[in-house]
Amino acid sequence: MYKRPFFWIVLAVIAAFVLVPGISGDVGLRESLLLGAVYIVLASNLNLMIGYTGYVNFGNIAFFGLGGYIGMYLVTALHWSVWLASAVAGASVSLFALLLGLGILRLRGAYFALATIGINEAVKAAVSNFSPFGGASGMYLSFSSFAPLGGPRHALWIIYFAIVVLMGASLLLSLAIKNSKFGLGLFAIREDEDAAIVLGVRAPWYKSAIFALSAFLPAMVGTLYFFKNGVILPEQAFDLTLSIEAIVMLMLGGQGTIFGAAFGAFVYEQFRGFLLVSPLFSQFQLVVAGILLLAIVLFLPGGFMGWVYRKLPRLRKVLE
């Protein structure tokens, strides 16, 4: 894998995410990049389902939210360290996705998309009623939870670096899958599932595996993100809008491409930040984002990378 130019590009991006705010010490920049890194994790793991396998997971945010909840519970109620909590949250949400996938991945196309919306809502409603998770009023961290990381100021930097590492892991995971036999099987399922099965791709197993895999890193990031915020509420954790925004990011950059997913997520985050503070557009942030999405869907369904590949076919080997 390290022979591929894209591997080194990923490393350079991680280095930039670490060094630029690290050296300048700019907290505002760090917060903006942190949100960008979270979006990149969401978009590139969603890409494994939509771009690689052709299954539209509308409820992808359920993994992030559930991971956040499990992690926060382990940290606040059981006083685990945030790292262990994050890993356990990732593993348990993955297991949940694996079991869930065995059921709902039998559905195809629009039926699958609808089922994922239903699951996100069901999980959100269940968590809102689950008293160990604080029900509708959520869970709050006490100030002392940051102590093991050297106090709040220090902790925020450490969490940021950890999220950047997970972002790098997401990109490398996408790259590794793309260049594996497993990845080829997924692409075959995307193109024609029945034909793939006839040719010996064990589609049910492949689909469940990628569904579980695509849940792991978002759940880990969920724990870190809500730990950093110090509070988790059902409405934020299972926000269907963010779920769909993740799809917008993917479409913006170009579904199926790793660079596209990351680039789309980063640009969308910057664009959203710009709209929110701009006096002219702050009222119309949703409208502008909607028009942008509609324009991409209608006129540029391959997204940014689709356009780049058409203009410069050679870049296909470099920006995967």
Added chain:
Amino acid sequence: MYDLVASLASGVLVGAIYGLAAIGLSLIFGVMKVINLTHGAMIALGMFALYFFVSVLGFNPYVSLLPIVAGGFVVGVMVYWIAVNRVIGSSDLMSLLATFAMNMIIIGVGTALWTTSPYNVDFSLPGISWHGYTIPGTQIVAAALAIVIAGLLYVFLYHTRTGKAVRAVASNRQAAELMGIPTRRILAIAFGLGIAVAGAAGALIATLFPFTILSGGSYELKSFVVTVLGGLGNPAGALAGGILLGLIEGGVAPFVDVSWTPVIEFSLFVLILIAFPAGLFRIGKNH
């Protein structure tokens, strides 16, 4: 005992309106295999249209249904030509995203115009009292009107030339095109009808409960549940599915806290989707 009966009766009445809302979603899916994510926004627009006619212009709420249905049809046809026409026949993702983009635009404009604070249409009718429980008259009239509108849609689909063309396109678009049916125009009409029905459902809901521009979202989710109960793309089943959902809501209301209802609803939704992708009711499904 009385509280269960009253709760079930109220559930059936509200369920008829859920059914009407879901018919709009189901019709569009049945004809063009598009899951219309503008559905919730259209329900919300129906609510605000009712507010405009009743509280600003002083119309009777039930008379205002006529302009709301007509306006909904026009808006639906416009949305079809702007956002849906180009993505018909491409992947599911594209039509989901195109309609979701329209949803964002409508909700964004609506939020700028009306903010997200609640609105209320002041209107009441004498209700029926029974053992200390009162069912408001508005609920009874709204449920009756929901069934009437659903019936009119049925008459249109089965007994008019255009309606038959809509069904022909739904069952086989290529064959319909070969028979000389202008399928694009029929798709636009079907989309317009779906939106008109959603708007009417929104208007009826607005006679019962307070609402905000975001209220449509929860009815959109309920419509998904209902269409899955009734069978995706099967409008007749949608009404039955709506009443069933209302019965479920009414049946569990006296026993569990109201915040558990969505858990039950959505779990049921996913289970039914997996076990019976064609829906529980296959009434009137002849394609």
